[in-house]
Amino acid sequence: MKKESERMTEYVHGYSDREALRLAEQADTLEELLHYDTIYPPGAKVLEAGCGIGAQTVILAKKNPRVEITSIDVSLDSLEKARENVKKNSIENVRFLQADIFSLPFEEESFDHVFVCFVLEHLQNPSEALTRLKKVLKPGGTITVIEGDHGSCYFYPEGEEALAAWSCLIRVQACMKGNSLIGRQLYPLLRESRFSEVKVEPRMVYVDSSKPELVDGFILKTIIPMVEGVKEQALEMQMVGEETWSKGIEELHETARPAGTFCYTFFKGRGTK
Numbered sequence: 001m002k003k004e005s006e007r008m009t010e011y012v013h014g015y016s017d018r019e020a021l022r023l024a025e026q027a028d029t030l031e032e033l034l035h036y037d038t039i040y041p042p043g044a045k046v047l048e049a050g051c052g053i054g055a056q057t058v059i060l061a062k063k064n065p066r067v068e069i070t071s072i073d074v075s076l077d078s079l080e081k082a083r084e085n086v087k088k089n090s091i092e093n094v095r096f097l098q099a100d101i102f103s104l105p106f107e108e109e110s111f112d113h114v115f116v117c118f119v120l121e122h123l124q125n126p127s128e129a130l131t132r133l134k135k136v137l138k139p140g141g142t143i144t145v146i147e148g149d150h151g152s153c154y155f156y157p158e159g160e161e162a163l164a165a166w167s168c169l170i171r172v173q174a175c176m177k178g179n180s181l182i183g184r185q186l187y188p189l190l191r192e193s194r195f196s197e198v199k200v201e202p203r204m205v206y207v208d209s210s211k212p213e214l215v216d217g218f219i220l221k222t223i224i225p226m227v228e229g230v231k232e233q234a235l236e237m238q239m240v241g242e243e244t245w246s247k248g249i250e251e252l253h254e255t256a257r258p259a260g261t262f263c264y265t266f267f268k269g270r271g272t273k
């Protein structure tokens, strides 16, 4: 049987340059919404699990210049990009390591805080991942988890084909054993892993043409490329035909025009060991 990390080589969004760019755009666009309160006390040891290309790492490190961050990922290519990213931003409080959440190479109780963003949604067993991460947390330490929920999305105009393309995104991820509807499940997941003082907050992004930076950064550079990223799998699995797909993408672009709107909710959860 394949290990969890091995299954992740078939990670729904893949590791292309285009996806790297999308992760960077997503992190920059959502920085204030998701991270205005991602603050750790000076001197704390923080583990970032599933850092990808370091898009969140840079934000974490800049907001917390006096903490020691250890960022891990299973993908060597992503870690390479993350190292470049951090270097480009003259950040010096981060070390990177190739490691799997399911077999962490750290002593138990070695971190003050754990941070996980957009990772649980891709795992077949997110509950087990939280339990593993809890082991390396010191008693009294906290875990912060940020996830989206594709079921929280609505937009105008609501084209039929756009809805079909959006549904493909959810179904392709489910076929790959992920769960893009995980945001709503953060509270029970954190409780199941026996974290205490669990608190989950919805963080909603609402976009209309009065916010051109969100139209560009969120609809055009985060959301649409994310949907486009599953085109091959959706067609291969015969979820929709080529024509419906193209029309769906066209309709999604209409939400970025002056009369369009787009709404999506992220969830940020915190628990204490």
Ligand SMILES: C[S@@+](CC[C@H](N)C(=O)[O-])C[C@H]1O[C@@H](n2cnc3c(N)ncnc32)[C@H](O)[C@@H]1O
Binding pocket: 004, 005, 008, 011, 013, 023, 027, 049, 050, 051, 052, 053, 054, 055, 056, 072, 073, 074, 075, 078, 099, 100, 101, 102, 116, 117, 118, 119, 122
């Ligand atoms: C969607 S990306 C998110 C990256 C980053 N956290 C961000 O928000 O930009 C998910 C990342 O989790 C990593 N990942 C998935 N399973 C993992 C595991 N078992 N251990 C460590 N990293 C993992 C993937 O390689 C990928 O880089």
